[in-house]
Amino acid sequence: MEQIRTVHSAVAQSAEVSRVLRNTYLLLAITLAFSAVTAGAAMALNLGQGAGLVMSLVALGLIWFVLPKTANSATGLVVVFAFTGLIGASLGPILNHYLSMNNGSGIVMQALGGTALTFLGLSGYALVSRKDFSFLHGFVAMGLMVMIGCMLLLLGASLFGFHLEVLSLAFSAGVIILMSALILFQTSAIIHGGERNYLLATTSLYLSIINIFTSLLHLLGAAED
Numbered sequence: 001m002e003q004i005r006t007v008h009s010a011v012a013q014s015a016e017v018s019r020v021l022r023n024t025y026l027l028l029a030i031t032l033a034f035s036a037v038t039a040g041a042a043m044a045l046n047l048g049q050g051a052g053l054v055m056s057l058v059a060l061g062l063i064w065f066v067l068p069k070t071a072n073s074a075t076g077l078v079v080v081f082a083f084t085g086l087i088g089a090s091l092g093p094i095l096n097h098y099l100s101m102n103n104g105s106g107i108v109m110q111a112l113g114g115t116a117l118t119f120l121g122l123s124g125y126a127l128v129s130r131k132d133f134s135f136l137h138g139f140v141a142m143g144l145m146v147m148i149g150c151m152l153l154l155l156g157a158s159l160f161g162f163h164l165e166v167l168s169l170a171f172s173a174g175v176i177i178l179m180s181a182l183i184l185f186q187t188s189a190i191i192h193g194g195e196r197n198y199l200l201a202t203t204s205l206y207l208s209i210i211n212i213f214t215s216l217l218h219l220l221g222a223a224e225d
Contacts, residue, residue, distance in 0.1 A: 020190050021127075023198035027080070028205055034081060035088025035210075042092020049097075052090040059086035063203050076199045083203065087210055094214065098221055107224055111216040119209055122180055126187035133188035136181050143178040150174075169222055172215040179208040179215075 042052070062083045070076040098104050126133065150171050157164050186204045189195040 016196065017191060017193065020196060020198050020201065024190060024201045024205065027198060027202045028209075031080065031084040031202065031206055032209070035084050035091070038085045038088035039091040039095060042089040043096050045092070046096065047089070047092050049093045052093040055086045055090040059083045059090070062086070063207075067199065067203065071197050071199045080199050080203060084206060087206075091210075091214070094217065098217055101221060101224060103224055107217065107220045110220055111213055114216045115209060115213040118176075118180060118212055119183060119205075122183045123187050123205075126184050126191065130191060131188065132192055133181075133184040134192070134194065136185040136188075140178065140182050140185050143174075143181070147171075147175060147178060165222070169219060172218040175211050175215040176219075179211045182208045 059082075062079055067076060067079045067083070070079055095108060098107050101107065125131075150167075154164060154168055154171065183205060186195065186201060186208070190201055195201050
């Protein structure tokens with residue numbers, strides 16, 4: 001009898017993991033497409049960097065303060081689309097900046113290709129190997145705090161007219177490493193039952209993808225210059 005219950009529990013857990021994975025990747029694909037639309041609209045409207053920064057801050061406020069309270073309801077889905085739409089629109093000024101450079105379209109395409117290869121490669125490895133990457137939790141948590149601190153430092157320096165280019169490039173490289181670890185950690189958490197909410201999983205993977213993309217844009221743009 002105990003063995004039967006164990007088998008039923010394992011089957012139920014496997015079905016739940018499959019459901020979360022399916023919903024996460026489906027929603028991730030839809031939100032990325034939605035972000036592309038809002039980014040295109042922002043580019044067409046020629047929104048400035050200031051507007052992009054405001055939208056980014058509003059979007060972060062949504063996932064920090066609103067989504068945790070609504071993640072288990074239909075409202076949470078609306079919050080996710082509001083968040084990804086704002087992030088997509090905030091990319092419009094950034095994309096316009098890089099497209100105005102020599103070989104701008106090539107830089108953007110290389111960044112897109114590099115982001116896709118990174119995400120698909122890391123996710124595929126985590127899914128196929130079934131390795132438990134929960135040991136990355138401490139690194140990811142500490143890395144996110146350091147990332148926020150560096151962002152504030154760079155933003156403050158730019159406001160006072162200081163352009164710390166070397167630190168900025170090192171920051172972009174560090175973000176790519178951190179977001180790669182987050183992809184492994186988040187995918188592993190879904191596989192091993194540590195993440196049951198596909199809205200939270202989607203926003204985590206979405207942020208990883210966007211941060212890798214913008215960091216690659218920065219590094220490739222600097223190399224082109």
